[in-house]
Amino acid sequence: MSEADARLQDMELPTALYESTDDGYLATALTIGPWDAGLQHAGPPAALLLREAERAGAIEGGQTVRMAYDIFAPVPVGPVRITASVVRPGRRIELVETVLTAGDERPLMRLSAWRMRARSDGAAPEPPAPHPAASGPEESRRELAAFFTTEVAYHRALDWRFPTGSFNSPGPASAWTTPRCTLVAGEPMTPLQHLLVMTDAASGISAVLDWTTATFANVDLLVSLHRPPRGDWLGMDAVTTLGGTGAAQCTAVLFDAEGPIGRSAQSLFVEPR
Template sequence: MSDGDAIFQPDGPDRFRPTELARGPWDPTAQHGGAPAGLLAGALEAFHSDVPMAVLRLTCEFIRPVPLTPLRVETRIVRPGGRVQLVEAQLHAGETVVCRALALRVRRADVPAPDEVDPAPDVPGPDDSAAVRMELFDTGPTMFARDGMEVRMARGAFDEVGPAVAWFRLRVPLVAGERPTPLQRLAAAADFGNGISSAVPWATHLFINPDLTIYVERLPEGEWVGLDARTRVGRSGAGLAESVLFDGRGRLGRSLQGLYVAER
């Protein structure tokens, strides 16, 4: 990969051209959810406010598979306010809305809270965790999970079912020429919860998340974001992936992904 590689290339005001690094695992013509989640997180946190605001909750709804074609972002205020705001960002492919994200923002304030945070899981750090080999996708095209994101397993394995803990770091900028914000890093990583903690085998089943919700207690410090993930699947074909988000200092928040589960 060259120094100019990024998940998205800017293509005019509020317009972006995804690269092959955005590709997801389920459809070679569609993006991994972490790519648009990170892109819209940046738009939502940057939306103007007269008072300083912090994103408390970020919810992404993947209305359609997000294509590897030029995209346009539209952002608007849904609930204005000086203490609490709700901001919406829509991702358009042509005239079709393919993804929508809502950010619940609260006013920043200094409060007498303890300096300590809940500790991170008792697992090796990223330097001592195993680099992931995604053998299922080794012969496939360029993709976000393998080429756009560095993944290191601290507990469990990518090709095994069951709970797992892993570290994530973007290999390239999310948007060319821009440094990813901590919220963008968090959003891009949080969409991997179902992928590392699958309750059914990758080779035989789909477990696609049509949504992603993140509650942010604090933003990550540094490039690495950890997920302590667990997936539960019911007999109806519905599932839920839950992840505790953390960095080297401790807990960051929690993410949830609803799942559609089916045999391939």
């Protein structure tokens, strides 16, 4: 056990990423990102925006199949508010938009979520495809990101297991995760919320640049699913490609223990620190 993990055993970690308030939510220390201790990792607010989109949707038992996030500015660690609206209502298909604000009400993140009625289409399902990870979570290596500036931060919100690659060395990587906390205090984290908490870290696990000399923050996140995630363990197989012009792209195959469930993509802004 590392010295940092030994110290952590004596700490009292938050049990949730957010606590409900009278007019929104209060972010806990588990939302802290790697770039600045006062700013959130984009994964937790992405999940919070998804939670509000599903609550605002009118399709009972619907499934969210595409989530397109725009990240306008970093989200501070503190109180946040979310507004929701149904842009395109429908009994079978709907488009829901949620917007996150803090302080001066300037939009910081926006989600456009396409949701569909869940039903059997009558076609025989294909045999489950194997997940793309080299091994399952039990056989994979547990690892903690070494580049966070505070010990209690986003990297403690999930249990990370790496079949291939690493948080702490460059190149493509695959990782399994399971939650160590809830999204909102007092309610369980759904598999889809868990997926969103995790997926924004695809560009972190597959980083090709040194965190200490370069920034490569994403300005968006696109998640497209052909079926909902299931189970306690979810994974991603990620790769980042530099464009040589100050831009990069990260793509990932998303999966659970039963096989692939969809894909994600992120556009990265790259510059020296």
